[in-house]
Amino acid sequence: MVKAVPQLEYLFNPSSIALVGASRQPIKWGSIVLGNIIKGGYKGKVYPINPKAEKIQDLKCYPNVKKIPAEVDLSIIAAPAVDVRISEIIEDCAEKNVKAAIVISSGFGETGEKGKRAEEELVSSARKANIRFVGPNSMGIFSASANLHALMPTVRPLKGDVSFVSQSGNLGVQTLDRGVQLGVGFNLFVSSGNEADLHCEDYINYFRQDPETKIILSYIEGLKDGVGFMDVARETTKKKPIIAFKAGETEAGASAALSHTGSLTGSSRIYDSVFKQVGVIKAENTEDMLDFALAFKQPLPKGRKVAILTRGGGWGVVTADACDKAGIELPKIPKEIFEELDKVLPLYWSKNNPIDSVALINPYAHIDILKIIKKWKDVDGLIILGGLDEFYSSFLTKIGVDDSIVKLQEELLEEYIKEMIEIAEDWGKPVFAVVVTLLDKSRGVQLLNEHNIPVYYSPERAVKAFSKLIEWKEYLKKFQNSSDKIF
Amino acid sequence: MVKAVPQLEYLFNPSSIALVGASRQPIKWGSIVLGNIIKGGYKGKVYPINPKAEKIQDLKCYPNVKKIPAEVDLSIIAAPAVDVRISEIIEDCAEKNVKAAIVISSGFGETGEKGKRAEEELVSSARKANIRFVGPNSMGIFSASANLHALMPTVRPLKGDVSFVSQSGNLGVQTLDRGVQLGVGFNLFVSSGNEADLHCEDYINYFRQDPETKIILSYIEGLKDGVGFMDVARETTKKKPIIAFKAGETEAGASAALSHTGSLTGSSRIYDSVFKQVGVIKAENTEDMLDFALAFKQPLPKGRKVAILTRGGGWGVVTADACDKAGIELPKIPKEIFEELDKVLPLYWSKNNPIDSVALINPYAHIDILKIIKKWKDVDGLIILGGLDEFYSSFLTKIGVDDSIVKLQEELLEEYIKEMIEIAEDWGKPVFAVVVTLLDKSRGVQLLNEHNIPVYYSPERAVKAFSKLIEWKEYLKKFQNSSDKIF
Numbered sequence: 001m002v003k004a005v006p007q008l009e010y011l012f013n014p015s016s017i018a019l020v021g022a023s024r025q026p027i028k029w030g031s032i033v034l035g036n037i038i039k040g041g042y043k044g045k046v047y048p049i050n051p052k053a054e055k056i057q058d059l060k061c062y063p064n065v066k067k068i069p070a071e072v073d074l075s076i077i078a079a080p081a082v083d084v085r086i087s088e089i090i091e092d093c094a095e096k097n098v099k100a101a102i103v104i105s106s107g108f109g110e111t112g113e114k115g116k117r118a119e120e121e122l123v124s125s126a127r128k129a130n131i132r133f134v135g136p137n138s139m140g141i142f143s144a145s146a147n148l149h150a151l152m153p154t155v156r157p158l159k160g161d162v163s164f165v166s167q168s169g170n171l172g173v174q175t176l177d178r179g180v181q182l183g184v185g186f187n188l189f190v191s192s193g194n195e196a197d198l199h200c201e202d203y204i205n206y207f208r209q210d211p212e213t214k215i216i217l218s219y220i221e222g223l224k225d226g227v228g229f230m231d232v233a234r235e236t237t238k239k240k241p242i243i244a245f246k247a248g249e250t251e252a253g254a255s256a257a258l259s260h261t262g263s264l265t266g267s268s269r270i271y272d273s274v275f276k277q278v279g280v281i282k283a284e285n286t287e288d289m290l291d292f293a294l295a296f297k298q299p300l301p302k303g304r305k306v307a308i309l310t311r312g313g314g315w316g317v318v319t320a321d322a323c324d325k326a327g328i329e330l331p332k333i334p335k336e337i338f339e340e341l342d343k344v345l346p347l348y349w350s351k352n353n354p355i356d357s358v359a360l361i362n363p364y365a366h367i368d369i370l371k372i373i374k375k376w377k378d379v380d381g382l383i384i385l386g387g388l389d390e391f392y393s394s395f396l397t398k399i400g401v402d403d404s405i406v407k408l409q410e411e412l413l414e415e416y417i418k419e420m421i422e423i424a425e426d427w428g429k430p431v432f433a434v435v436v437t438l439l440d441k442s443r444g445v446q447l448l449n450e451h452n453i454p455v456y457y458s459p460e461r462a463v464k465a466f467s468k469l470i471e472w473k474e475y476l477k478k479f480q481n482s483s484d485k486i487f
Numbered sequence: 488m489v490k491a492v493p494q495l496e497y498l499f500n501p502s503s504i505a506l507v508g509a510s511r512q513p514i515k516w517g518s519i520v521l522g523n524i525i526k527g528g529y530k531g532k533v534y535p536i537n538p539k540a541e542k543i544q545d546l547k548c549y550p551n552v553k554k555i556p557a558e559v560d561l562s563i564i565a566a567p568a569v570d571v572r573i574s575e576i577i578e579d580c581a582e583k584n585v586k587a588a589i590v591i592s593s594g595f596g597e598t599g600e601k602g603k604r605a606e607e608e609l610v611s612s613a614r615k616a617n618i619r620f621v622g623p624n625s626m627g628i629f630s631a632s633a634n635l636h637a638l639m640p641t642v643r644p645l646k647g648d649v650s651f652v653s654q655s656g657n658l659g660v661q662t663l664d665r666g667v668q669l670g671v672g673f674n675l676f677v678s679s680g681n682e683a684d685l686h687c688e689d690y691i692n693y694f695r696q697d698p699e700t701k702i703i704l705s706y707i708e709g710l711k712d713g714v715g716f717m718d719v720a721r722e723t724t725k726k727k728p729i730i731a732f733k734a735g736e737t738e739a740g741a742s743a744a745l746s747h748t749g750s751l752t753g754s755s756r757i758y759d760s761v762f763k764q765v766g767v768i769k770a771e772n773t774e775d776m777l778d779f780a781l782a783f784k785q786p787l788p789k790g791r792k793v794a795i796l797t798r799g800g801g802w803g804v805v806t807a808d809a810c811d812k813a814g815i816e817l818p819k820i821p822k823e824i825f826e827e828l829d830k831v832l833p834l835y836w837s838k839n840n841p842i843d844s845v846a847l848i849n850p851y852a853h854i855d856i857l858k859i860i861k862k863w864k865d866v867d868g869l870i871i872l873g874g875l876d877e878f879y880s881s882f883l884t885k886i887g888v889d890d891s892i893v894k895l896q897e898e899l900l901e902e903y904i905k906e907m908i909e910i911a912e913d914w915g916k917p918v919f920a921v922v923v924t925l926l927d928k929s930r931g932v933q934l935l936n937e938h939n940i941p942v943y944y945s946p947e948r949a950v951k952a953f954s955k956l957i958e959w960k961e962y963l964k965k966f967q968n969s970s971d972k973i974f
Contacts, residue, residue, distance in 0.1 A: 026892060027849075106845065111835045168801020170873070174923045181924070221804060247801065252817050253808030256800070256841050285947045286805055286923075313743070314655020314734065317708060318773055321740030330739050348598045354743050358593065362514075386657070405513060436661045436773075437668070460772045 001235065002228045005198065007132035008206045010099035012143040012188055014073035015044045017150070018065050018098070020089050021079030021105070022048030022056045029104060029152055030078040031056070033140060040149030040156070045070065065092040072098050075131075076140070076150055081107035081118065086136065087125040094129030101126070102150060103135035109194045110137055119196045126197055138193030139169025142176065142186065145212065151191075153177075160185015161214035162293050165192050165203040167221045168247070175219075175289060183449035184290050187212045199224055201232040208236040215296045217289055218244040220271075230278050237279030238479065241472050243292045245283040246271045279475040281468050288464070294454035295465035298430035300473040301380035305331045306466065307373060308354035311386035315436070315459055316354030319385060322463035328470070330354065337376045344368045363412035370419040374426065381430040381469075383462055384420060387413075388435045388444040388455070410443075417444045421451045430469055432462045488722070489715045492685065494619040495693045497586035499630040499675055501560035502531045504637070505552045505585070507576050508566030508592070509535030509543045516591060516639055517565040518543070520627060527636030527643070532557065552579040559585050562618075563627070563637055568594035568605065573623070574612040581616030588613070589637060590622035596681045597624055606683045613684055625680035626656025629663065629673060632699065638678075647672015648701035649780050652679050652690040654708045655734075662706075662776060670936035671777050674699045686711055688719040695723040702783045704776055705731040707758075717765050724766030725966065728959050730779045732770040733758045766962040768955050775951070781941035782952035785917035787960040788867035792818045793953065794860060795841035798873035802923070802946055803841035806872060809950035815957070817841065824863045831855045850899035857906040861913065868917040868956075870949055871907060874900075875922045875931040875942070897930075904931045908938045917956055919949045 017037065023030035034048055034057055047070075048056040051063040062068050065075060075093045077086055086105055093101060108119040119136065126133050134141065140151040144159040152169065157176040162184055166172030169191035176186060188210065190203050200220060207213045216236065223229045236242055247253060249268040275282045283289045306328050310316040323330055330353045333341065341355065344365045350356035357369065366387060373382060424431035433448055433455045445455050456462035504524065510517035517537075521544055524533055534557075535543040538550040549555050552562060562580045564573055573592055580588060595606040606623065613620050621628065627638040631646040639656065644663040649671055653659030656678035663676060675697065677690050687707060694700045703723065710716045723729055734740060736755040762769045770776045793815050797803040810817055817840045820828065828842065831852045837843035844856065853874060860869060911918035920935055920942045932942050943949035 026889065107835050115835075166801070168799060168804070170799020171801030171805070171923075174799070174802075174873075177924050219801065221801070247804045247808060250808045250811030252811040253804050256804040256807040256837070256839070256843075285945065287945050287947070312655060312657020312661070314653070314658030314706065314708075315661075317655070317734045317740050317743040318658070320743040321734060321737045324737030324739040348594050348602075350743070352743070356743075386661075402513065436658075437664050458772065458774050460774070 001231050002201050002205050002225075004205060004209065005132055005202050007100045008198075008202070010073040011102070011132075011134065011141065012148075012206075013146045014100070014148070016047070016070060016072050016074070017042070017044060018047045018049055018062075018068060018072045018075045018093075018096075020049040020065065020075060020077045022050045022053070022061065024050075024053055024056055032154070033076060033078050033104065033150060033152060034059075036149045036151055036154055039154075041147045042149070043147060047072065065089070065096050065098065068096065072096050074099065075101040076104065077101060078104045081105040081136070086118070087121045090122065090125040090129060090131060090133075093131055094125070098129075098131055101131055101133040102138055102140060103133055103193070104138055104140060104152065105135075106137040108136040109196065119194065123196050133197045134190055135193035136196060137169075139173055139191035141191070142189040144187045156180070157189065158183070158185035160187060161212060162186050162217055163188040163207040163210065163213040163215075164217040165190050165200050165207075166219040167192055167195070167200065168219055169193065171219055171286065175286075179290055182290050182294065183455065184293050195224060199228065201225060201229040204229075204236060204242065205232045208232070208240060214240060215293050216240055216242045217293055218242060219289070220244055220246050221248045226274065230274060233278040233280050237472075237475065241296050242280045243283055243289060243296075243468075244275060244280050245286065245289050246275075279472065279479065281472060287461070291456065291461050291465045292468050294456075295430075295432070295469055297452040297454060298424070298432070298469065299428050300469050300476075301430050301466075303380040304470055305329045305378065305380045307331075307376060307379045307382045309369065309373065309382065309384045310354050310356050313350065313356045313358065315385045315434070316350065316356045319383060319459040319463060320354055322460045326463055326467040328463065328467060331379060334376065334378065337372060340372045340375075341369065344372070363409060363416060367412070367416050367419050370416070370423060374423050379429070381432070381466065382423065383432045383434065383459070383466065385434045385459055386436065388417065388433055388442065388448065413444055414447070417447045421447070421453060424451070424453055430466065432456065432466055434459050434462045488718050489688050489692050489712075491692060491696070492619055492689050494587040495685075495689070497560040498589070498619075498621065498628065498677075499635075499693075500633045501587070501635070503534070503557060503559050503561070504529070504531060505534045505536055505549075505555060505559045505562045505580075505583075507536040507552065507562060507564045508571075509537045509540070509548065511537075511540055511543055519641070520563060520565050520591065520637060520639060521546075523636045523638055523641055526641075528634045529636070530634060534559065552576070552583050552585065555583065559583050561586065562588040563591065564588060565591045568592045568623070573605070574608045577609065577612040577616060577618060577620075580618055581612070585616075585618055588618055588620035589625055589627060590620055590680070591625055591627060591639065592622075593624040595623040596683060606681065610683050620684045621677055622680035623683060624656075626660055626678035628678070629676040631674045643667070644676065645670070645672035647674060648699060649673050649704055650675040650694040650697065650700040650702075651704040652677050652687050652694075653706040654679055654682070654687065655706055656680065658706055658773065662704075662773075666777055669777050669781065670942065671780050682711060686715065688712060688716040691716075691723060691729065692719045695719070695727060701727060702780050703727055703729045704780055705729060706776070707731055707733050708735045713761070717761060720765040720767050724959075724962065728783050729767045730770055730776060730783075730955075731762060731767050732773065732776050733762075766959065766966065768959060774948070778943065778948050778952045779955050781943075782917075782919070782956055784939040784941060785911070785919070785956065786915050787956050787963075788917050788953075790867045791957055792816045792865065792867045794818075794863060794866040794869045796856065796860065796869065796871045797841050797843050800837065800843045800845065802872045802921070803837065803843045806870060806921075806946040806950060807841055809947045813950055813954035815950065815954060818866060821863065821865060824859060827859045827862075828856065831859070850896060850903060854899070854903050854906050857903070857910060861910045866916070868919070868953065869910065870919045870921065870946070870953065872921045872946055873923065875904065875920055875929065875935065900931055901934070904934045907935070908940060911938070911940055917953065919943065919953055921946050921949045
């Protein structure tokens with residue numbers, strides 16, 4: 001088993017940071033990362049290192065790490081590798097008893113033979129100093145508890161319970177940004193760069209034991225220690241889901257990955273089989289990553305039976321198709337539920353699951369429908385399509401209906417959403433919502449986000465993500481039944 | 488071959504409309520559709536029909552269609568089928584020499600035997616009167632040239648060159664709404680409902696001859712006249728692309744479709760083969776529909792060779808993977824282009840296609856890169872990843888950089904985007920853009936939208952859509968080579 005790395009505590013929760021390569025020029029990474037840390041609200045001490053400056057961004061500068069008159073937990077190295085020898089900086093850090101480092105500088109293993117030798121030198125200096133480091137060629141880290149935005153771009157992630165290790169910096173930080181829009185909050189993030197020292201599995205191992213992390217996300221181009229990854233993943237997925245996206249699957253992708261992080265990527269089939277064995281949930285595309293992370297905010301379903309409530313027949317058909325393809329069952333509506341629904345639904349409702357309310361515009365009735373569905377015991381989850389944005393209110397405003405009616409509609413929408421949240425919480429079963437108007441961040445969607453009910457922008461995505469809850473649930477069952485014998 | 492329907496001219500460009508079932512109550516469809524038409528800016532005459540009202544929404548009411556003291560081209564029937572006999576209304580319309588009708592009322596074929604008989608009666612009345620009608624169970628139509636929003640929901644579609652027939656009303660109108668957000672404009676839209684009279688292929692046949700329609704979109708649950716559809720599609724795809732989504736593919740979906748529009752759906756394999764034969768582009772999920780429609784705003788590529796420009800290595804890897812899977816080639820960079828790129832790119836750029844500018848933050852250089860790529864003759868298209876939102880400006884604002892620098896960055900972004908547009912227009916080759924921050928509608932994205940450069944929210948989607956341009960181009964070639972003999 002991969003050993004825990006105590007230095008990671010200093011990486012994610014440092015009391016003090018030295019920023020080597022801090023710059024006075026506004027459009028230099030050394031300046032942007034520093035600004036990011038300060039503006040991001042980090043509460044610890046920050047020491048910019050620059051031999052030619054007195055002060056940068058109102059902070060006193062030091063010519064090198066050794067001259068800092070206090071303890072330093074973490075060094076962030078943003079100096080260009082062409083200008084300075086990074087391994088020399090590490091030696092300075094060693095003298096200062098620095099615990100961990102982030103090497104943002106690039107120009108190492110990803111660039112060829114010469115870079116590889118520089119990378120080896122870097123690793124050997126760090127080993128001697130007992131310093132563990134992220135990168136090189138990293139875009140930094142984020143830590144919610146430390147309020148630390150040690151990142152190249154000025155992303156402000158939503159705080160939450162997803163921890164994420166990404167072998168691509170850009171893809172990583174932009175996923176954080178997208179999370180803000182989709183309601184996915186992060187606890188820890190690390191752009192692991194070339195992984196010369198710390199590997200993907202070291203971070204996952206840390207996330208596994210971190211009480212603030214509930215869901216683990218990983219973007220992988222290649223694994224330097226496949227067996228180590230398997231061990232850590234197997235141990236982790238007993239308790240927490242790991243969602244992994246594997247890039248560089250094709251020849252063209254693998255060749256791009258080699259010049260990106262210098263990693264040798266394996267065949268897609270090998271990864272598929274490894275992920276399956278150790279219970280890792282595979283994201284098939286970049287959008288799946290956050291779609292699946294959202295899903296795991298909900299409880300796991302007991303089985304494969306789902307009820308669908310839709311405002312429009314077409315969406316019901318599409319969702320039923322998607323369920324069928326994903327092996328999700330749509331059970332018949334039991335007699336007692338049917339009879340109650342039949343009383344509140346219009347004459348020509350679907351009389352079947354998906355429950356199609358056939359463009360019914362009485363919002364009171366929709367609240368009643370949810371109350372009835374709540375009594376349906378023999379389903380394992382619910383997918384609700386439509387009616388979550390300002391369907392009623394903005395709609396009526398547009399056609400010039402009286403304000404008091406519009407206001408009533410808004411209140412009813414809120415009541416409807418609250419009923420949804422109550423079902424989710426009472427039931428202990430997963431409830432998913434779908435809005436098809438892509439960019440709508442209505443009050444309803446916000447409320448659902450706040451209550452951890454995932455909102456998707458297409459029914460197919462909701463169903464795919466739902467099926468991942470089932471997948472992991474079934475892995476857990478299989479695992480518990482056969483104990484350790486599944487391998 | 489399916490015959491052209493002259494009445495469709497009156498449907499999409501009526502001089503006057505009777506709205507049967509107009510209501511004074513604000514939350515009735517008869518009232519909402521009327522409000523929608525008026526507020527939507529329709530320039531023709533509108534006559535509300537309601538025997539119990541004098542005026543509705545400031546318009547004089549008539550007790551029935553016959554009493555209207557002027558010509559009526561189109562009748563919209565929103566009266567509930569339980570309250571009135573719709574076929575009687577049609578008989579009134581016949582006396583008035585009405586040309587076309589939209590039957591919004593539901594409760595027909597989709598509800599069982601009794602409804603089927605009512606539907607047959609409706610068809611027979613209309614046949615006698617030489618009236619062609621949409622529906623029943625339709626959510627209405629939209630016509631850009633007539634400025635006609637005869638729709639149940641208050642959607643305000645973007646005007647453009649896509650025409651869309653949808654067998655689901657809800658899915659249809661919400662796709663229009665999504666189009667506003669994605670920059671897909673519509674010329675004509677019809678929610679075809681149960682298709683008791685006018686079929687999907689009748690509308691497509693009209694779109695084929697409509698000079699304002701460049702791209703045709705269709706949501707299909709089932710085809711009542713498969714051969715007719717094939718004939719029309721085959722004729723249409725010689726000139727215009729048809730993008731079709733087929734729902735109700737699985738048993739669960741087919742059962743939901745039956746209670747939705749009463750259509751018997753065929754097996755997925757049959758549709759796949761039909762679509763392929765007649766050159767119809769298959770949308771595999773609901774998001775594909777607009778993704779593909781966006782793609783066809785660009786010229787068709789001559790071949791399968793694509794250049795990729797990325798700000799981040801990870802996105803490059805993902806895009807290369809997606810291209811490989813879609814059969815899109817990433818040719819090597821020719822020597823003369825390579826040498827020029829090498830001068831403006833940072834030391835450690837990817838030196839390969841995808842061209843990874845390795846987080847380069849000099850915006851001048853990005854403009855230069857585009858100018859160099861413009862000289863690359865031996866590629867058939869370009870996909871640009873990142874750098875289209877306020878990467879520079881909002882970024883620098885956040886870290887507190889001086890306003891004048893921020894303003895400069897904004898100007899440079901605009902210059903960069905304009906270079907992109909110029910390449911697209913000079914080259915005559917398709918250029919696609921990808922922004923990965925889902926909800927960002929930056930000035931850059933708007934500019935690209937205005938210039939018909941499709942912007943996607945994930946590289947996988949961009950590549951999938953790009954591959955559809957290739958697919959249709961190859962169909963056209965095959966078709967042209969073998970003339971009519973391909974079947």
